[in-house]
Amino acid sequence: MKMIEIKDNVIAINTKGTSLIFEIKDFHYAGDDPKNKRKIALQNYFGKRMGNKTNETPLVINDFGSNLDYVLGDTISSTFGWNNTEPSLLLFNGDGTYVNRFFFVDAVVRKGPKEMEGPHARDVAETLEIIEKDDVLDLELHHYYSVFEDSDVIVVKKELVNKGKKPCSIRKIASLETHLPTNEVTIYTYDGSWLYERFRHENKLKDGTFSTGSIVGSSSHKHNPYIEVVDDKNGTIYGFNLIYSGNHKETVIANQQFDTTVMVGINDFAFDWLLEPGASFITPEAIMLVKDNQNELTKEMHNFASNHVIRAEFRNKERPIIYNSWEGLMMTINEENLLHSAELSKQIGVELFVMDDGWFKNRSTDTTSLGDWFVDENKFPNGLSSLSKKIKSLGLQFGIWVEPEMISFDSDLFRNHPEYAQIVPNRNPTLRRTQLMLDMANPDVVDYLYSVLSSMIEDAKPDYIKWDYNRYLIDPYSSTGIRCGEYMHRFIMGTYELIDRLVSKYPDILFESCSSGGGRYDLGMCYYMPQVWGSDNTNSYTRVFINRGTLTAYPQSTFGAHVSTDGGSDQRRTSFDDRFNINCIGAFGYELDVRKLNEEDLKLFKKQTDYYKKHRSLIQFGQYYVIDDCFDDDRYYSFALIGKEKEEALLVAIEMRKDVPSKKWKLVGLDEKATYEIEVREQKNAKSKQFAPLSGKYLMENGLDLGQLSDTNDKEEYPRGISSRMVYLKKIN
Ligand code: DGJ
Numbered sequence: 001m002k003m004i005e006i007k008d009n010v011i012a013i014n015t016k017g018t019s020l021i022f023e024i025k026d027f028h029y030a031g032d033d034p035k036n037k038r039k040i041a042l043q044n045y046f047g048k049r050m051g052n053k054t055n056e057t058p059l060v061i062n063d064f065g066s067n068l069d070y071v072l073g074d075t076i077s078s079t080f081g082w083n084n085t086e087p088s089l090l091l092f093n094g095d096g097t098y099v100n101r102f103f104f105v106d107a108v109v110r111k112g113p114k115e116m117e118g119p120h121a122r123d124v125a126e127t128l129e130i131i132e133k134d135d136v137l138d139l140e141l142h143h144y145y146s147v148f149e150d151s152d153v154i155v156v157k158k159e160l161v162n163k164g165k166k167p168c169s170i171r172k173i174a175s176l177e178t179h180l181p182t183n184e185v186t187i188y189t190y191d192g193s194w195l196y197e198r199f200r201h202e203n204k205l206k207d208g209t210f211s212t213g214s215i216v217g218s219s220s221h222k223h224n225p226y227i228e229v230v231d232d233k234n235g236t237i238y239g240f241n242l243i244y245s246g247n248h249k250e251t252v253i254a255n256q257q258f259d260t261t262v263m264v265g266i267n268d269f270a271f272d273w274l275l276e277p278g279a280s281f282i283t284p285e286a287i288m289l290v291k292d293n294q295n296e297l298t299k300e301m302h303n304f305a306s307n308h309v310i311r312a313e314f315r316n317k318e319r320p321i322i323y324n325s326w327e328g329l330m331m332t333i334n335e336e337n338l339l340h341s342a343e344l345s346k347q348i349g350v351e352l353f354v355m356d357d358g359w360f361k362n363r364s365t366d367t368t369s370l371g372d373w374f375v376d377e378n379k380f381p382n383g384l385s386s387l388s389k390k391i392k393s394l395g396l397q398f399g400i401w402v403e404p405e406m407i408s409f410d411s412d413l414f415r416n417h418p419e420y421a422q423i424v425p426n427r428n429p430t431l432r433r434t435q436l437m438l439d440m441a442n443p444d445v446v447d448y449l450y451s452v453l454s455s456m457i458e459d460a461k462p463d464y465i466k467w468d469y470n471r472y473l474i475d476p477y478s479s480t481g482i483r484c485g486e487y488m489h490r491f492i493m494g495t496y497e498l499i500d501r502l503v504s505k506y507p508d509i510l511f512e513s514c515s516s517g518g519g520r521y522d523l524g525m526c527y528y529m530p531q532v533w534g535s536d537n538t539n540s541y542t543r544v545f546i547n548r549g550t551l552t553a554y555p556q557s558t559f560g561a562h563v564s565t566d567g568g569s570d571q572r573r574t575s576f577d578d579r580f581n582i583n584c585i586g587a588f589g590y591e592l593d594v595r596k597l598n599e600e601d602l603k604l605f606k607k608q609t610d611y612y613k614k615h616r617s618l619i620q621f622g623q624y625y626v627i628d629d630c631f632d633d634d635r636y637y638s639f640a641l642i643g644k645e646k647e648e649a650l651l652v653a654i655e656m657r658k659d660v661p662s663k664k665w666k667l668v669g670l671d672e673k674a675t676y677e678i679e680v681r682e683q684k685n686a687k688s689k690q691f692a693p694l695s696g697k698y699l700m701e702n703g704l705d706l707g708q709l710s711d712t713n714d715k716e717e718y719p720r721g722i723s724s725r726m727v728y729l730k731k732i733n
Contacts (some may be wrong), residue, residue, distance in 0.1 A: 003147045004109045004128045010044075011107050013128060013145055017152040018290055019050040020145065020178075022076065022130065024104050039104040040129055041076050041143075046178050047290055047621060048236065053566045076130065076143055076177065085253050086209065088177035089158075089264045093137050094166025099222065102132035102141050114144045114159070116282045116345075118496045119527030120245045121146060121155045121308045138164030146285075153289045153685040155243075161280040169320045170273040174249070174265030176286035180238060182231040183207065190224040190549045195537040197518040198549030202633040204232075205254045213249035215269045217473025217488055218515060219522035225250065226553040228297065229262060236290060239297045240264050241553060243309065244284035245524035246492035247271070262288075270476070272485025275493050294552070295668065302555040302624065309523050310558070313507050314530035318616050319557060320351035320397060320510075321609055322589025324466075327538075327564045329593060331358030331365065334379040335387055337595070337719045344594040346394050348602055349609025352464055352510075352589075353391050354399035359384075361412075367434045368714070369407040371413030371420075373452045384460035399464030399510075400456075403451050405495055406435045406470065413448075419479040420445050432471035439478045440494030450501050457506060467499070467529060469515040492524075499528045512560055512587075518546070521554065531560050531587045538564040538584040540574040540593060541722050544630050544637045544654060545587060556641070557620045559586030563608075574721040576601065577683040579722040580608045581652055585641075586621060588612055595672070611681060615728065618643055618650055625668040627651075635660040646671040646696075651727040655709045658723070664703030667729070670696035680706065681726040693732060 005012050013020040021044040028038050091100050108131075113124035124146040132141045140163055146155040156176040162168055184206050190198040191212070203210055212227070214220040214684055225242040227250045240249050240262060247267035254260045264286040275281055287304065291297040306315065323345035325333055333355060342353045361376050363369040375384045388398045409423050414436075421436045423429045429436055438445050457465075476487035503511065513525035514533035521532045531708060532554070535546050543561075552558055563579045574582075590605070597605065612619065622641030630637035634656055641650045646669065653665045670676065675693045682688035691704070709723035 003349065004126050004145075006107050006109065009269065011128065011130070013147060013154060014049060015147055015154070016154045017049050018154065019045060019047065020154055021045040021050070022107075024107075027103070039350065041107075041132060043076055043179050043516050045181065046288070047181060048292075063236070076132075077409055085255065086251065086262055086263075088172070088174035088265070089141070089160075090170075090172035090268065091137075091139070092169040092171055094164065094168055095137070100134045100137055100139070101717055102134050102139075105131040105133045105140075107131070113146055114142075114157070116157070116285075118284065118493055119245075119524045120242065120285050120308075121148075122288070122312075123148065123308055124155070125149045137168065138162070143486065148304075148308060148593060150307060151304050151351070152291075152300055153287050153308070155287050156284045157285045159280055159282045160275060162275045162277050165277050166517065167277065168275045170271075170275055170281060172268035173273075173281065173283055174251075174263040174286075175242065175283040176262070176264040176288060177241065178262050178288055180229065180231065180260040180262065182233055182236075182260055183450075184232040185252065185254055185260050186230045186232055187252050188228040189250075190226055190552065191222060192549075193221050194516050194519070195535060196542065197521065197535050197546055198224055199545050200549050205252060205260075207254050208254045209251065211249065211251045213247065213267045213269075215247050215267055216247060217476070217491060218469065218520045219245050219248060219514075219524070220472070221517070222360040222409060222521040224553070225264070225522055226301075227252075227264075228294075228552075229260065231572065235292060237297050238262070239287075239289045239291070239301055239553070241287045241301070241523055242284055243287070243523040243527060244492070245520055245522050247488050258567075266489060270485060270488065272483070273489070274483060274486070278431055287445050287523075298552055298626070299623055301553045305523060305553075306555050306557065306621075309526050310530050311503070311507070311528070314510065316621065317530075319531060319587035319620055321349060321612060322352045322354055322399070322464075322560075322562070322587070323350040323594065324356055324562065324589060324591045326356035326401075327591035327593075329358075331363060333358045338387065341594050342396055343528075344597070344602070345590070346396055348590075348594065348605040349613070350396065350590065352397040352399055354464060354466060355387075356400065356401040357403075357468070359400065362410075362635050365653040368408050368410040370403055370408040370435055370680065371411040371438070373402060373404075373456050380641045384456070388460045388462065397463035398460070399466065400460055400462045401466045401468060402453065402456075403468040403470060404453060404498065405438050405439050405440055408435055417448075420448070422473070422475050422477050424475050424477045426477075430474045432474075435471060437471065437473055437475075439480070440492075440498070441478050441482050441490035442480050442494070446494050446498045446501075450497050453502060454505065457502075457509070461467070462509060464510045464512065466512045466514055466533070469513075469520055471516075496524070496528070499679060503528050514560075518550070526554070530558060533560045534586065538562050538579070538583055538723075540579050541656065543582055544656065546723070547582065548626065548630050548637060550638075551585070551624050556586045556622075556624060560589070561586030562589045562591045564591040565596070575684065576604055576608075578722060578724045581681070581726045582654065582722075584608070584612055585652065587620065607682070616652060618648055622650065622668060627666060627668050630654075630656065638665050640668055642669040646674065647731045649676070649729040651704070652724065653706055653709065653727065654722055654724040656722050658710045658721075660710040663704075664705050666701070666703035667696070670700055670729070671731065672697035672700060675733050676729040677732050679728050681728065683725075685727075
């Protein structure tokens, strides 16, 4: 069945579960010459799948007549005079006005995508291109809607082409504008700060505007680009995201009379792009999806990210267990203490040993050396290559930390090239963590970084690179004369170019995106870097919320998730067993001083890694279903990871405090006709326990009685901590 059909005045996109329908209407202004026929494109419907064929689609078209100079419909490029809401496109034209009128010209279906620079969806099946034109301004607006064989996600972007003789200034160009058939919605956003990323917030909206986003140069800890909009009348849930890591904005407008408008794209804050004659501008790609419930939405979001965003080299590749030196050793690292830590890491079952910050020239505090990506010979007298070889000879992979987009005042790079730093003339620069940012919009900076990082890679031969980014962009400025309204976008495009060049040259290196923890967790980064550092907070209590918030949109295989000793800044201590149960869901690892662990802990960690390896594929690639949602009731969180054929499952059950009543834990997503063997993971004070086999139906209807989970924890040692169990289920018939 064709997914995109154009018939008469109807254009229909039908994926398995979604329909997006447009109609093309005759239109003219009062005073227009009636012979001068114009057409406009309207979005007629976006939602759950309608009929099987285009002509079964019930087209109830807004009949506004043909002689009105305004439209009560959902134009696909709303602007002054079309809809009466905030537009997705704002142009300051060469004729000195803000007014534009884009009329429909043509619609075509192309195989594959419309190519673009920067991150974008992979393996597109077909793309619908709707072309509109403003004859007065001589501007063409192209709308691209891409679909996939195996997904209900629709990917949307716009391109503005200046065919005229005057430049035009783009003040706003959202990638996506769509209209939902409801005007009472609840919007869920995922927000936070350093150490508290992606906590879910609920926002009720009835007749008004809601807007969120980022203006700090990155997708940020503050507001993730992923949002959900729920139709309050029937629970239908719409999910939106952006394949982009820079400033973003999500706007939802509930209109009293008609519908809800959603816009997603580059933030228009301080955005002003001069489109010269002959030039074109392509927006980042946004994604839209509709489902009946949260778990179904998450499932499809995960599949889309896994199959259409992550690089092919890592798509189904199991991620290694990491040891990272930061929390344990900070910048005191040297060859001796790292090799000792590597030996112990090997002993506990780690597979990839990562040397974090502190390895390069004079870097013993965070006030210095960013930009000088050369080894510190005092700490590593034998060089990087020798360290890497020694670590690899222990049977470990070797990983290294960098923070390429930054520069320290105290660095050779700054002494030699002060013009590479973002410093606004006649002003003192804003420092964060005592560092400045490099001007990634300057091609010379990208070339320098490409060359110095390539040399480091050739020398150290890392299997993994952690790419950090520890501040926000506050002084947008380039000594090359780039217009300030274009800076934020050009900055991130420069970063993408650098990463793209490195990833193309070294496709097998596993890159992990990090930004003071999880400050750049977005599909743009996931496009290049198959893993993202979830957060600097590894405290299990807080981590529950971070896990729940992150996994709603991003699959476990992308989610760097670690056990550490001190649990970050949050002092609610928890047992190592609970930390493992909660923190291992994702690309797992340890961040601690492994040399300080006692024999008992070393053995416990070995058991954890053995367990993780045994169930790694299920943990990293199983389908994630929330059962008890901590955002709805902060006493419990439970979820299941279900194998592709429902042949196995892992239940993680968590009591968030000591004083909560015990409960039965109901499974979700099992085969109700099958029988499952059930085994509770062994913990320090709780022997492994087997239940008599139970049917999927019983497990989903009645649930599993695991008793009071906190009974096994030492109440003195962990007075306020949370308690958890991990249960493995295997289908036996
Ligand atoms: C911030 C990261 O989130 C940490 O994991 C660590 O890499 C430090 N930066 C190093 O400076």
